[in-house]
Amino acid sequence: MDQDQTNPNFExxxxxxxxxxxxxxxxxxxxxxxxxxxxxIVAVRKNDDxxxxxxxxxxxxxxxxxxALNEAKAGALANVDVFERYGREILRSEPDGTPQNxxxxxxTF
Numbered sequence: 559m560d561q562d563q564t565n566p567n568f569e570x571x572x573x574x575x576x577x578x579x580x581x582x583x584x585x586x587x588x589x590x591x592x593x594x595x596x597x598x599i600v601a602v603r604k605n606d607d608x609x610x611x612x613x614x615x616x617x618x619x620x621x622x623x624x625x626a627l628n629e630a631k632a633g634a635l636a637n638v639d640v641f642e643r644y645g646r647e648i649l650r651s652e653p654d655g656t657p658q659n660x661x662x663x664x665x666t667f
Contacts, residue, residue: 580656596636599626599651601667610649614667623649 597615605611613626621629627649630638637652637659651660 580658583654583656594636596634598636599638599661599664601665602661603667610661620667
């Protein structure tokens with residue numbers, strides 16, 4: 559849809575701006591993790607029920623859920639937190655307001 563200067567598509571301009579900011583925030587997290595010497599999670603594997611069962615790191619390593627939990631608790635993985643829910647430990651991305659880098663929204667491998 560072509561918009562002239564007298565009638566710009568404000569919604570599209572805002573969405574583009576928002577997406578650019580989210581992409582920049584995600585890139586900043588990856589760069590910060592790299593300078594800290596920590597790997598970040600870049601992809602996930604899910605089972606047939608949609609549950610995350612494994613992770614791929616920024617260096618290409620593939621970790622099962624328990625190994626990822628242990629590395630996160632040891633501080634070796636950037637931008638993730640471990641918390642307890644339903645009587646077990648859960649791995650989640652740090653809340654940053656960017657849904658694209660939430661573990662459930664990462665690409666699959």
